Amino acid sequence: xxxxxxxxxxxxxxxxxxxxxxxxxxxxxxxxxNPFRPDDSMLSTTAPFFVxxxxxxxxxxVIGALATWVSQHRYRKRARTEAVEAMKWQTEADKHxxxxxxxxxxxxxxxxx
Numbered sequence: 600x601x602x603x604x605x606x607x608x609x610x611x612x613x614x615x616x617x618x619x620x621x622x623x624x625x626x627x628x629x630x631x632x633n634p635f636r637p638d639d640s641m642l643s644t645t646a647p648f649f650v651x652x653x654x655x656x657x658x659x660x661v662i663g664a665l666a667t668w669v670s671q672h673r674y675r676k677r678a679r680t681e682a683v684e685a686m687k688w689q690t691e692a693d694k695h696x697x698x699x700x701x702x703x704x705x706x707x708x709x710x711x712x
Contacts, residue, residue, distance in 0.1 A: 617653075624648035 628648045631637040 620652060621649040624652060 625647045627645050628651065629643055629645045630651065631639070631643040633639045633642040637643070
């Protein structure tokens, strides 16, 4: 419930801002990728300005996510290592438990003469 309210309080204003930016920046803008010949039509494109704003936002989010993922590499590696070790110790504990149950069952058997 709390998470849903927080999402609404955060995402609703962001959505409104993006819509307002889209409406206010609909003018076509030319993006030239050739700094020496900006008139070159092969390396330029024309689109509404909000498209470039959204692309910049999307690229920034992807770069930020990748940077976070790369920086957390050591924690993921440690978690994998500890998970393997935990499985090893769990297997060892299960073997000892089975051995203890076997010994307990043998000691409960009546001694035959």
